[in-house]
Amino acid sequence: MTDTVTLTIDGKAYTLPVVRGTEGERAIDISKLREQTGLISLDPGFGNTGSCESAITFIDGEKGILRYRGIPLEQFEENPNFIEVAWLLIFGHLPTPEEYERFSKLLTRTANIDESMKHSFQGFPRSSPPMATLSAMINALSCFHPEFQAVDDLTQLEGVAARLISKIRTIAAYSYRRSRGKPLIYPDPKLRYVPNFMHMMFSQPYEEYVCDQDTRDALNLLLILHADHEQNCSTSTVRMVGSSQANLFTSCAAGVGALWGSLHGGANVQVLRMLQHIHKGQMTPEEYVSRAKDKTSGELLMGFGHRVYKNFDPRAVVLQRMAERLYKRMKTDDPLLNIARKLEEIALSDSYFVERNLYPNVDFYSGIILRAIGIPVNMFTVIFAIGRLPGWIAHWAEQNESATSRIARPRQVYTGNPETKYVSLLRD
């Protein structure tokens, strides 16, 4: 297979190198294109643009493959352990028992946030969207940890990663408590990552919330399924902000903003609203699917479609399995699960969705699982952010360590006015 391609412009041939990935994917390296030819490439939405080389996550969208550091996603399904996977993503290998214990202890030690930061929660209206609070508070961690303005070695990376992964769950839980007018609950050093989060969310000063094994496994697996997805919108945002040498807290705060949008992580809230809308009888599943196909309606079938997956999203397959299992174990039913099944059945046999390769994505079933374990709808995208954080940290660190990384600065094709004389309309 060729290692170069030839591009002919105005009769002149230019040779461009081809870069090869470890799974055989190939890319034309156009980094010298403008220098050599005076032309740039144009790719709105970056559908065909590789922004970097990365060794963290591999996706084959045609075959429905997702691997973290080479390990297929499905292999984390039994005994899911989010912190083990977080370490894997950030440091490139599974933790040894010593590394795991050390990191767990660091998570426990750093779970609390500075007392003065707690007052900041009171400064936000109770109705604040938790994603806005989350982004602001993660950014505020820069003020409390000036020692991590720059991260120069692995020990520092471990320290900052532990603080961020631990504190995001405290911040998330506090923003929820504040929105409900409930007292803030301190982290409990006896509890592991997921039960501690659930404790801060749902315990009362007079009554301890006890996290059962089903809930613990479900949330661990859900966080793992969200933990990384290579150069998606929020991760690319983190990398872009980090490329200016901004610190990790600020870069991840920007990632929260990108994740919030309803075409990205915010879709999990929209999916639930769609299912509730149908459940209330305002529309049948068939009518909803018809509307989603009508370009003038402004509606989409939320939780369907993906830029990369054109066959199936492996995360959605695991999530559907998990939803079915969870409801069976809990011996309950959720009418929204039946509606989701029905919508999927209709869409998957409809030529509109089949021809466009639109399948359920990670957001289609995640809300149903979060509902089953008692997470309120306005916290769905926050949970996604907690899950995605190790991926953001891994990408920020990979870029930080790379000798070839440069500030991200795309170009454009200008389509505005030609040179125009300034003649003010404000003068006589």
Ligand code: ACO
């Ligand atoms: N419902 C109806 N039609 C859809 C949907 C949908 N959910 N998704 C895509 N389409 C249509 C588009 O209108 C387009 O139709 P056309 O070819 O007739 O113009 C065609 O399918 C191709 O879609 P694109 O817009 O090119 O897909 P793109 O890669 O730009 O967007 C995205 C992907 C944003 C995920 C899109 O499918 C979407 O908006 N889905 C709904 C929102 C959602 O679930 N987002 C979560 C994604 S997963 C994540 O970010 C964690």
